[in-house]
Amino acid sequence: METKINNAMIALVQGDITREETEAIVNAANSGLKGGGGVDGAIHRAGGPSIMEECREIGYCSTGQAVVTGGGNLKAGYIIHTVGPVYSGGNRGEADLLKSAYLESLKKVTQNRLRSVSFPAISAGIYGYPPREAAHIALETTINYVKNHEDIELVRFVLFSRDIYDVFSDELKKMI
Ligand code: AR6
Secondary structure, eight states: OEEEETTEEEEEEESOGGGOOSSEEEEEOOTTOOOOSHHHHHHHHHHOHHHHHHHHHHOOOOTTOEEEEEOTTSSSSEEEEEOOOOOSSSOSSHHHHHHHHHHHHHHHHHHTTOOEEEEOOTTSSTTOOOHHHHHHHHHHHHHHHHHHOTTOOEEEEEESSHHHHHHHHHHHHHHO
8 A cells, every 4th residue: 555645655564574665675684784584584685695704894783873875786786774772571672763763764864865755563473572562663754754854755564474464464554
């Protein structure tokens, strides 16, 4: 499904983010930028070794922050690596950290003068964030951002499974 908010199309699709053609894609990384499983593993496998070389040079990214590398062999020219929180019950600042991961990623889009970006469901896999809460934070943060930033024209949420796609579309329908 998709909906227009201010100057931006917000689109939800089921699929593999490594195949996206937006100018940037976001990676759900870890603080050491060392690669791993999930979407992080898929991006490094599909994008080739130049991405890891750049990650090694950058060295570290705190939870809730974001760093940028090139896209290697991917169609996207930029990868925004952000680190979502590990979910441990919900009383350890997880919501603020997840919001910050989306916000800092969106700021990187603006700072690099890009107009389109694709996100995975940050923290909703290995890091264990409850999908519905994760979807709500993802969509609310993005909608608020594009309301104030006309530079962004397209934000795609690329959801890997039907289940997570359905949760995101339920939450988006409630917000529009
Ligand atoms: N395209 C889009 N989404 C994907 C893809 C893909 N190719 N592969 C998985 N997903 P996760 P996290 C979905 O675990 O929870 C890594 O080891 C997945 O189904 O990738 O933030 C990092 O190095 C889920 O819905 O990220 C960190 O150590 C969503 O992407 C840690 O995992 C996020 O799941 C980060 O955990």
